Amino acid sequence: MKISVRNLEPTKVKLTITVEPEEFNPFLDQARKEIGKQVNVPGFRKGHVPGKIIDQRIGFAAVAGEAVNNGVPELYSQALDEKKIRPMAQPEIDVQEVPSSANDETKLKFVATVERRPEIELPALEGLTIEVAKPEVTDEDVAKRLESLRQRFGTLVGVDRPAAKGDFANIDLNAEIDGETVESQEGVSYELGSGTMLDGLDEALDGLSAGEETTFEGTLEAGEHEGQKAQVKVKVNSVKAEELPELDDDFAQEASEFDTLDELKADIRKQIEQEGEARQATEARDAFLAKLAEDLEIPVPKGVKADAVNEHLKSLTADPEKATDEQKAQADEAAEKELKDQILLDTLAEKLDVQVSQSDVFNFLASIAQQYGMDPNAFINAIVKNGQLGSAVAEVGRSKGLLAGMRAVSFTCEGEPLDLSAFLGADEDSEDESVAAASAAAAVADEAAVADEAPAENAE
Numbered sequence: 211m212k213i214s215v216r217n218l219e220p221t222k223v224k225l226t227i228t229v230e231p232e233e234f235n236p237f238l239d240q241a242r243k244e245i246g247k248q249v250n251v252p253g254f255r256k257g258h259v260p261g262k263i264i265d266q267r268i269g270f271a272a273v274a275g276e277a278v279n280n281g282v283p284e285l286y287s288q289a290l291d292e293k294k295i296r297p298m299a300q301p302e303i304d305v306q307e308v309p310s311s312a313n314d315e316t317k318l319k320f321v322a323t324v325e326r327r328p329e330i331e332l333p334a335l336e337g338l339t340i341e342v343a344k345p346e347v348t349d350e351d352v353a354k355r356l357e358s359l360r361q362r363f364g365t366l367v368g369v370d371r372p373a374a375k376g377d378f379a380n381i382d383l384n385a386e387i388d389g390e391t392v393e394s395q396e397g398v399s400y401e402l403g404s405g406t407m408l409d410g411l412d413e414a415l416d417g418l419s420a421g422e423e424t425t426f427e428g429t430l431e432a433g434e435h436e437g438q439k440a441q442v443k444v445k446v447n448s449v450k451a452e453e454l455p456e457l458d459d460d461f462a463q464e465a466s467e468f469d470t471l472d473e474l475k476a477d478i479r480k481q482i483e484q485e486g487e488a489r490q491a492t493e494a495r496d497a498f499l500a501k502l503a504e505d506l507e508i509p510v511p512k513g514v515k516a517d518a519v520n521e522h523l524k525s526l527t528a529d530p531e532k533a534t535d536e537q538k539a540q541a542d543e544a545a546e547k548e549l550k551d552q553i554l555l556d557t558l559a560e561k562l563d564v565q566v567s568q569s570d571v572f573n574f575l576a577s578i579a580q581q582y583g584m585d586p587n588a589f590i591n592a593i594v595k596n597g598q599l600g601s602a603v604a605e606v607g608r609s610k611g612l613l614a615g616m617r618a619v620s621f622t623c624e625g626e627p628l629d630l631s632a633f634l635g636a637d638e639d640s641e642d643e644s645v646a647a648a649s650a651a652a653a654v655a656d657e658a659a660v661a662d663e664a665p666a667e668n669a670e
Contacts, residue, residue: 220509221512223326227321245268274309345483419446494621511549616630
């Protein structure tokens, strides 16, 4: 098999593959066998029809077509391995020449154009030391978490006064464009000042009492008319204020297993410290990747990035076609980072000769199934059926490569050695556990960030 490679871009190549007859003949023979199992030829049993008879009765073109369909993917894969090309997308295949008969000396020739992983040179890991910031726990952090807990035990009580910031109003909404109602909702509970609905709603509700209504102009945030201006009429049905419990020993006993408020505060501080350790592991991971990427130019395949940007846009807006410039910029930045990290980790896994076993993949998929409350076997079967097993194998390889790489370097905190073995595992034998530990660390860090940023739900 002759393979010529032409670099179209730093991340895109064109392979011209010419296949010798002796390499293509096995695919022709296999095609004849498969066709022979499906046709009836007088004087021969199904599956036992000679190849020459198949060529005569069915036609060599049909045989060659079947052989090309089955052979090109395998031959393409062989070419990638031989030239050490790592594809990041499906190829565009153009079959240019096919023999027209069993005696035709024309060689199978096809061209494959594919976006590839760029070749980058990673720094040596041996002797590399990375500094990670120390997580701090302040009284303010404890007070903020305590206040969040307090709000979960709050109650809403009706008030006979105009609505103000922080109050909860039960409202009816009716949006009109050119005098025609395009959207309406009744009995919606809304916290004034939260800014979670229409622009202008907070200002319109401020000062209104139960039974009063007003009209304002707002931009619709979703639905068929997303992004359009509408005249919105809002009516206040009721106004409720949040009533929070006193922060005392009684509250501690109601909200936790502790008898005193001081004990509850101490436990909250301990929780934040543990979350800080998990965040520190996540920060160590990010610092490690940043160190690897330092001074590296990592080109990203244009087509792969375009698909990734579109996927990110789908998570930001119901209609990517109507995405704002800000949303497009956010999706572009996220896709760029995601792909650069992927290229970095794939290269690292290859450099460290990471091997992915069947049990690695099973455990990885089983953990995802558990997160979604699905039966692991059913989930894994669905992954295989949808052709996503390769992606799962690659993801496990990246995780194992990341952990192996982080174990190969040293981390410090304020100049002192930082022990991350609880998250990274001590050696290769604990790979499954360390993958789970590292994932748990990132999950805890993310949840903690959400807990700190998001307002707590209020009891009605």
